[in-house]
Amino acid sequence: MQKLGVNDKEFVKEVTPRSEDFSQWYLDLVLKTELMDYAPVKGCMAIRPYGYAIWENMQRLLDKRIKATGHKNAYFPLFIPESLLQKEAEHVEGFAPEVAMVTHGGNEKLAERLVVRPTSEAIICSMYAKWIQSWRDLPVLINQWCNVVRWEKNTRPFLRTSEFLWQEGHTVHSTDEEAEEETLKMLGVYKDFVENELAVPVISGLKTEKEKFAGALRTYSIEALMADGKALQAGTSHNLGQHFAKVFDIQFLDKDKQLKFAWQTSWGVSTRLIGAVIMVHGDDRGLRLPPQIAPIQVMVVPIITKKKKEEVLDRARNLLSDFGDTLRIEMDDREEYSPGWKFNEWEMKGVPLRLEVGPRDLEQGGVSAVRRDTGEKMFIADGELPLLLPSLLVDIQENLFRQARDFREKNTSRVDSYDQLKETIQEKRGFVRAFWCGEGRCEEEIKNETKATIRCIPFPEGDQETGLCCFCGKQHSKMVYFARAY
RNA sequence: CGGGGCGUAGCGCAGUUUGGCAGCGCACUUGGUUUGGGACCAAGGGGUCGCCGGUUCAAAUCCGGCCGCCCCGACCA
Incomplete structure (x- = not known):
């Protein structure tokens, strides 16, 4: 050689330069490279063959990992009776504002409205309740590849669309420990997949109470940094605890002859990852796709x-x-x-x-x-x-x-004071590491003033460093990642 | 849901102020010459001017209503 x-x-300038207007660059690019096109319904897009081929490659590589960890694929219905979605209080509160409803079948009004799934916990749990009787039925390790609909106010190709494609894993376990292990295992699978196949480095960690999935006990996520300095949640893994098991009555008779509620997890990544690849690797000449x-x-x-x-x-x-x-x-x-x-x-x-x-x-x-x-x-x-x-x-x-x-690395800053946090988020953007006491009130006020949210509480490496909360000054606070996010 | 912008050929736009043949560039079709960083010549095809109503001899243009999309916020994978 x-x-x-x-x-x-x-x-040749067909695409707005990235440095000039990141948002316009992104939109020009997804259209000109024929990844997608706008469809007649607000927030809906056609994924064109070149874009879909990327998704197929992602599916193939991730599906292999999902199966290698013992999961099997299945398919659950698109429609969820409204009453099922309403069973879990936090879940319905989180999703009700953005669900699409079917009210009519043909010309006849339905006796019960049907929710077009925004996520499938409700419908899947209603099925699991029928399938699980004994500890011998556990664990249930099922994944599905499908579309979901969330009636978003503000949409953007791939990053936030009214309908999107994803996979959602839904597992059931006999113990708390096993569910937590599964939750972390799948987060690790996501990190491995996103870093090695998409060439996108991610930070993994725990979501705060405020940012966790509606209905979950705990949510973990992987967070990536886009080239404009904004963060993107690239995947989530939830430990659902017994929240859904209790309202959907998923019980099993354990080895000790006791009837127990099951422990569950759910986890997903979506076509949003295509947006991440574009915004992490793309340059003024266009896309740069990982081989x-x-x-x-x-x-x-x-x-x-x-x-x-x-x-x-x-x-x-x-x-x-x-x-x-x-x-x-x-x-x-x-x-x-x-x-x-x-x-x-x-x-x-x-x-x-x-x-x-x-x-x-x-x-x-x-x-x-x-x-x-x-x-x-x-x-x-x-x-x-x-x-x-x-x-x-x-x-x-x-x-x-x-x-x-x-x-x-260049766009990750470490700050010790709130003034520094504000200034860094404003001037430099990127990830900002700072101590936080764990109080929702501090988190909320920081968000209101800086528009930065806590992306995650990273997993401790060795002896975990603690310090004074950057907002309220409380001792023994944990180091977390702040950023403005998509 | 608040603020702003925009709907005219597949795409990007001009035309709207001051009503009077619906245009331009790219793309597309055909033929020819080309081909090492977005080639050139020639001849063509393509329109419910977002929708509904009103004013007028005449509406892309004026008036009223509606719909949709994009951007910025608040909410979210």
């Missing part, structure tokens, strides 16, 4: 000229047949577009690696390659391709993660 420098030419989830990992652009057309196309086709079994490799041999147009197009669409095959490359017995993550150009001799292509993709994947982690 011969390095040929870095491509730093300015690209693990990129619909196209390698795009071959044949440089077609009048004289050498067939030779060039033959070589390009050979590349597809040589590597088509091991890589997601495609060729853009459209003759109505110039090579330059294609370079920009596939860079905007975030394809990790581009191979150019032209008359010059044929003469030299190799291909030109350009990395999307660095813009680096190189010449690769034909014989080196089988080893270099996979290793370049690994390298790109790791580099994207490293860049994102470095960005997060």
